[in-house]
Amino acid sequence: DIQMTQSPSSLSASVGDRVTITCRSSQSISSYLNWYQQRPGKAPKLLIYGASNLQSGVSSRFSGSGSGTDFTLTISSLQPEDFATYYCQQTYSTGTFGQGTRVEFK
Amino acid sequence: QLQLQESGSGQVKPSQTLSLTCAVSGGSISSGDFFWSWIRQPPGKALEWIGDIFQSVTTNYNPSLKSRVTISVDRSKNQFSLKLSSVTAADTAVYYCARGSSGYNALDYWGQGTLVTVSS
Numbered sequence: 001d002i003q004m005t006q007s008p009s010s011l012s013a014s015v016g017d018r019v020t021i022t023c024r025s026s027q028s029i030s031s032y033l034n035w036y037q038q039r040p041g042k043a044p045k046l047l048i049y050g051a052s053n054l055q056s057g058v059s060s061r062f063s064g065s066g067s068g069t070d071f072t073l074t075i076s077s078l079q080p081e082d083f084a085t086y087y088c089q090q091t092y093s094t095g096t097f098g099q100g101t102r103v104e105f106k
Numbered sequence: 107q108l109q110l111q112e113s114g115s116g117q118v119k120p121s122q123t124l125s126l127t128c129a130v131s132g133g134s135i136s137s138g139d140f141f142w143s144w145i146r147q148p149p150g151k152a153l154e155w156i157g158d159i160f161q162s163v164t165t166n167y168n169p170s171l172k173s174r175v176t177i178s179v180d181r182s183k184n185q186f187s188l189k190l191s192s193v194t195a196a197d198t199a200v201y202y203c204a205r206g207s208s209g210y211n212a213l214d215y216w217g218q219g220t221l222v223t224v225s226s
Contacts, residue, residue, distance in 0.1 A: 001169055034212040036153075043202055043219055044153065049212035087153055091211040094166055095143070095155035 002026055002090055006098035012106040019075040021101045023088035028068045032092035035064055035073045038100075039084045047086075048073065078103070108132045110203050110217035117223050118197075124190040124222055128203030135184050136162065141206030142186045143213060144177060146199040154199075158206060159186060193224045 003026040013019050023033065031051040036044035046055045048064035051071055061076040075082055083105060088098040114126035128142070135142065143158035157167035162179040176189040190197060200221050204213040 032210055034210060036213070038153075043204075043216035044213070045216075046212055046214045049214075050210040055212070055214065089153075089155070089213075091206070094168060095145075095158070095206075095211065097145075097153040097155060099152045 002029065002093055002096050004088055004090055004096050004098040006086075006088055006101050008101060009099065010102040010104060012104050013078050014106045015078055015080060017078045017106075019078050019082075019103060021073045021086055021088075021103075023066075023071045023073070023098050025069045025071075025090055025092075029090045029092035031067050032090055033064075033066065033071045034089045034091060035062075036087045036089065037082075037084045038087065044087065075103075108205065108215045110205065110215055112201060112203050112217045112220040114220065114222070116221060117225060118193050119226050120194055120224055121192055124188070124193050124197060124224075126188045126201055126203075126220065126222070127185050128187070128217055129183070129185045130205075131184070135179060135186060136181050138207070141166075141211050142177075142179065143204045143206050143211075144188045145202045145204060145213070146197075147202070147219075148196075148199040151199075156188065156190075156201075158211075195224050198222065198224045 033051045035048040038044040052064045085102045109131045111129045141158040144156040159177045174191045179186045200219040202219045203217045205215040
């Protein structure tokens with residue numbers, strides 16, 4: 001089974017900050033890596049698919065990069081609505097999620 | 107606009123079978139190369155992928171749940187279903203249905219989720 005490890009598990013940031021979340025897979029998954037945002041009590045929302053492709057309708061302040069085993073989600077300038085939990089998911093083999101990264105107000 | 111809506115029993119007794127249905131509206135479950143998926147989230151914990159079904163026939167399951175899970179499609183009702191047998195308290199979670207697409211099986215449409223509690 002492919003394991004996904006996100007870091008950090010939580011972070012504190014301010015509006016306007018540049019935020020980076022990393023996700024590492026236990027084996028190569030090419031670009032089969034997706035990122036989701038989940039606000040409390042809501043269903044997750046797709047942000048990035050295929051490691052670096054911005055989902056339609058998602059703000060361009062979100063970007064993704066990486067391939068193989070190491071991936072990054074970057075929020076260029078954190079906005080109030082971005083305080084949420086972020087998950088990576090590999091779909092190279094089945095569909096494992098990372099454990100999540102909670103982005104909180106500093 | 108595609109919409110997905112979960113329904114089913116909100117409470118299941120230990121050792122029994124959890125059954126949920128996801129009704130799809132605004133599009134046909136039979137069209138396109140989509141993966142119709144189930145994901146769950148125990149209270150306060152991370153998302154867990156349960157499995158999916160492709161073209162109404164091919165299923166993929168989380169290895170840790172495979173022996174207890176069945177996902178199927180009812181084309182006539184434009185819906186798909188999840189059955190999870192021999193449940194325990196560890197199966198208490200919000201269960202989501204979703205559609206996977208774009209070649210990377212990214213989950214682009216989600217239901218709102220339904221809480222299932224396993225308790226006697």
